[in-house]
Amino acid sequence: MTAVLVIGAGPAGLAAARAARARGASVTLLDAADELGGQFWRHLPASRPASNERVLHHGWDTFRDLAETLEFDDGCRILRQASVFAIETRGSGPAEVHIVVGEADGAGRDRLVLRPDAIVVATGAHDRTLPFPGWDLPGVFTGGAAQALAKSERLAVGERVVVAGAGPFLLPVAASLAATGSRVVGVFEANRVPALVRGWLPKPWQLSGAVSKGGELAGYVSGHLRHRIPYRLGRMVVGAHGTDRVEAVTIAAVAPDWTPIPGTEQRIEVDAVCVSHGFTPRLELAIAAGCALTADRFVEVDAGQETSVPGVYAAGEVTGIGGADLALAEGTIAGHVAAGGTLTDAELQRPVRRRTTFTRFAERLDAAHGIRSGWPAVVTDDTIVCRCEEVTYGQLRQTVSSTGSRSxxxxxxxxxxxxxxxxxxxxxxxxxxxLAGCQPDGLLGDPVSTDRRPIAGTIRLGELAAAPTTALPTTSTPSPSIEGTP
Structure with a gap:
């Protein structure tokens, strides 16, 4: 029996686990969170559920179907609060996946080593927020953090809130804030109408399979109208102001390359600002496994979602930012093929068609809402660019100037x-x-990047030194496959 390890329990991971089980593989599904669903289906814990959680999520029935199928299947072992901190490849043999299981900041976590026949990396992505003066003030949130607090805790981040950045994700963030009682005083998308037209309008028939996205958009527009939330294009946050926390933000009009236009500044009093400029894939584990990346730094996969490393597959946002529908299709394909199936199998006809449709959707998303090159013009010398170490842009420039380094x-x-x-x-x-902008010729083209982390997660030295328990992700006796794929 093929043993498949799925890393990540969001849409892609859940779909991969179910598809692998449908092929008869034994599956271990792990996630660092307490609950299944990932960032997309982040929900209230079972101890305090919402009266009608379905209205808070898109595709909630799909999630419940996936989660309940896997939770009641003896051939699928689910490990919650499980963090992969390293993957070691062993030549032609199975890779070793090193895991700690337990509370993220707790003591006495169990350390496991898994040696599966195949791995599906479905680690997703996290918010990307571009730095601007004052973004380190309390009260500045990423869009994802604000939405997570609203969905999983029913907490409002502020009474008067601005939502800004780029991309359609700004709309559900604003909707979540309004649902928790915040007054959203404006949503500001940095891209202008011509960019949106060039991205979304050409060859509209290619998106005929993505009509559900139109329904989602209509729902958000209706909510904006109901809550009287202004939506402005070609505007971005260029500064946040306050002493102990955010008290106001400055919004400015920007050129098509996102360079601020002088004289267009507008100051708005707020007590919170939520900013999102898209998403960054979580590549640490894929890189640790030796997977090749594309030129735009996503995991490179073939038609069966297999990476450059035999037996390692990838699905979801690590292969390209495309949303839950694309993640579900890719996850189904990855799980099916990882368990021994092929692309010509009847079970994959629909997932392959949906992958094509939503890959086109993802390409248009990037063309319409992608980050533009002029954004560094917002950053001043005293702007903190690394909040953990409190490094300013001026310090970066001074170091580059004094050392002449391009590494x-x-x-x-x-x-x-x-x-x-x-x-x-x-x-x-x-x-x-x-840093690349500080040198005429940019940085050296060395293999170092901020995505490359040999130890992918936080782990205590005692845990690292402890003898691991080897646990193969197989069942003690073969289990029958489950019916159907998502």
């Missing part, structure tokens, strides 16, 4: 940017861009 590794060690507790997850990509 990211050397500049990180010299400035400590990206070396704090988040290990560059928040600031890494932005620091790379800012």
């Amino acid at each position: 990211l590794r050397a500049l990180k060690l010299s400035t400590r940017a990206g070396l704090g507790i988040c290990q560059g997850r928040v600031c890494g990509r932005s620091v790379e861009t800012l």
Whole structure:
């Protein structure tokens, strides 16, 4: 029996686990969270459920079907609060996956080593927020953090809130805030109408399979109208102001490349600001496994979702930011093939079609709402660019000037940017861009990046030194496969 390990229990991971079980594989599904669902289906704990949780999530019935099928299947072992901190490849043999299981900040966690026949990496992505003066003030949240507090805790981040950045994710963030009682005084999308038209309008028939997205958009528009939330294009936050926390933000009009236009500044009194400029894939484990990346730094996969490393598959946001529908399709394909299936199998006809449709959707999403090159013009010398280590942009520029270095590794060690507790997850990509802009020829093309972390998660030295328990992700006796795939 093939043993498949699925890392991540969001849409892609759940779909991969179910598809692998449908092929008769034994499956171990693990996630660092307490509950299944990932960031997309983040929900209230079972101890205090919402009266009608379905209205808080898109595709809630799909989630419940996936989760309940796997939870009641003896052939699928689910490990919650399980963090993978390293993956070691062993030549032609199975990779070793090193895991700790237990409370993230607790003592006495169990350390396991798994040696599966196949691995599906479905680690998702996290918010990317570009730095601006004052973004380190209390009261500045990423869009994902604000939505997580609203969905899983029913907490409002503020009474008067601005939502800003780029991408359609701003709309559900604003909707979640309004549902918790916040007054959203404005949603500000940095891209202008021409960029949105160029991204979304060409060849509209290619998106005929994504009509559900139109329904989602209509729901958000209706909510905006009901709550009287202004939506402005070609505007971005260029500063947050306050002493102990945010008291106001400055919004400015920006050119198509996101360079601020002088004289357009508008100051708005708020007690919170939620900013999101898209998402950054969580690549640490894929890189640790030796997977090749594309030019735009996503995991490279073939038609069966297999990476450059035999037996290692990837699905979801690590292969490209495309939303839950694309993640579900990719996860189904990855799980099916990892368990021994092929692309020509009848079970994959629909997932392959949906992958094509939502890959096109993802391409349009990037074309319409992607980050533009002029954003560093917002950053001043005293702007903190690495919040963990409190490194300013001026310190970055001074270090580059005094050392003449073009090596990211050397500049990180010299400035400590990206070396704090988040290990560059928040600031890494932005620091790379800012450092490259300090040199006429940019940084050296070495293999170092802020996504490369040999130890992918926080682990105590005692846990690292402890003898692990080897636990193969197989069942003691073969289990029958489950019916159907998502």
